[in-house]
Amino acid sequence: MPAYLDHAAGTTLRPAAAAALAEALGTVGNPSSVHRHGQAARALLEEARERLAAAVGCEPVEVVFTSGGTEAVNLAVIGTWRSRGGAVLLPGGEHAATVEAAEAVGREGARIVDLPVDADARLAPSVLAAALEAEPDAALVTVLAANNEVGTRNDVPALAALARGAGVPLHVDAIAAFGAVPTAFDGVETMSVSSVKLGGPAGVGALLVRRTAPITALLHGGGQERGLRSGTPSAALALAFAVAAEEAVADLEAEERRIAGLRDRALAGLRAALPGATLRGAEPGPRRLPGNLHVTVAGADGESLLFLLDAAGVSVSTGSACLAGVTRLSPVLLAMGLTEDEARGALRISFGHSSTEADVDALLAALPALAPALARP
Known part of the structure; x- marks a missing residue:
């Protein structure tokens, strides 16, 4: 059976989330309608909001449902800048959604201040402190809770304290982190999260927004979601997202240990089979996502490695x-x-809630098939 080891791109749908989605899809009605069908849909939507808020640790009113993580990031970056103006402090290695949202406001007049990251892709608090001092007109700081490619976790509490002390809103992209490691909505103005990364359906995410956060809507129309995201929300998708989030955080410590064990076994096998493999990002431990294994292989082409593994069923x-x-x-x-x-x-190579020892077995069995790619011209 093929082994799926790309959970960082999108993990498998949790059975509980699938069941909640299937049941909720039978509810007819627009949540904004005042008749009984509309109010039944509204009840489902607000149940989802309350359950997701409890899972992430915020107030229900702070949950603004979106179509996914990309929209949440765009709302945070573009919406905050349009509300404040000034410079955008942008660390290196951010997700494309953040980078391109920053570029979009750059075309509207924003000054983008690039912040260097270290060799593990971490933003040092000292770098942010210096930037905040040098940029008194900063509109916002945006940072990854954990890097989606190499798995390195940032020290969000330290970064948040610096931004708060300077009076600059901080947006945290927690899309790769939420559901994988403890993630607190504390000391930040906005935080983006996504359903598909933790076992919920694609097509739904959320931006957590403080009541006092300076932010301007990008979509206009019916004024749904506190006026920050117009459009008819899907109560079914929102509820399935909330159910997946509840399950993801319910036994987080034990699941972190289990998934990290799979990753570490895979890393040992990679190092034995591919002497040119170098781990990138933070060392395994509290500064790295448990399910992330990112290497570079000297003398190989990554695309060739991918295709050879795919042909071998991984x-x-x-x-x-x-x-x-x-x-x-x-x-x-x-x-x-x-x-x-x-x-x-x-x-x-990335692991998720449905990963098993059999997936690692499949990967290790496929490694000899990579030999043709180890002598890139």
Whole structure:
């Protein structure tokens, strides 16, 4: 049976979330309608909001449902900048949604201040402190809770304290972190989360927004979601997201240990089979996502490794981005200081709630098939 080891891109749907979705899809009515059918849909939507809020640790009113993580990030970055103006403090290695949202406000007049990250893709608090002092007109700071490619976790409480002390709103992209490690909505103005990363359905996410957060809506119409996200929300998708989130955080510590064990076994096998494999990102432990295994393989091409593993029945990713059919090197790895040649050998293997020892067995059995890719011209 093929092994799915690309959970960082989107994990498998949890049975409880699938059941909740199937049942809720039978509810007819627009949550904004005042008749009984509309109010039944509204009740489902508000139940989802309350359950997701409890799972993430915020007030229900702070949950603004979106179509996914990308929309949540765009609302946070563009909406905050339009409300405040000024500079956007942007660390290296951010997700494309954040980078391109920053570029969008740059075309509207924002000044983008690039912040360097270290060799593990971590933003040092000292770097942010210096930037905040040098940029008194900063509109916002945006940072990953955990890097989606190499798995490194940032020290969000320290970064949040600095931003709060400078009076600058902080947006945290917690899409890769929420449901995988403890994630607190504490000391930040906005936080983006996504359903598909933790076992819920695709097509739904949320932006957590403080009552006092300075933010302007991007979508206009009926004024749903506190006036920040107009459009008829899907109560069924929202409820399935909330159910998946509840399950993801219910036994987080034990699940972290289990998934980290799978990752560490896979890493040992990779190092034994591929002497040129170098782990990228923080060392396994509290500074790294438990399910993330990102390596570069000297003398290999990541795309070739991916295709050979796929042919052997193992699905992984390279960590590079494919845009309009043209593969480009990972901006994350380049921001970490890797050379272009080193970045070409990237391979990301990621584990999730449905991963098992059999998946690791399949990966280790497939590693000998990579031999043809280990002598890249």
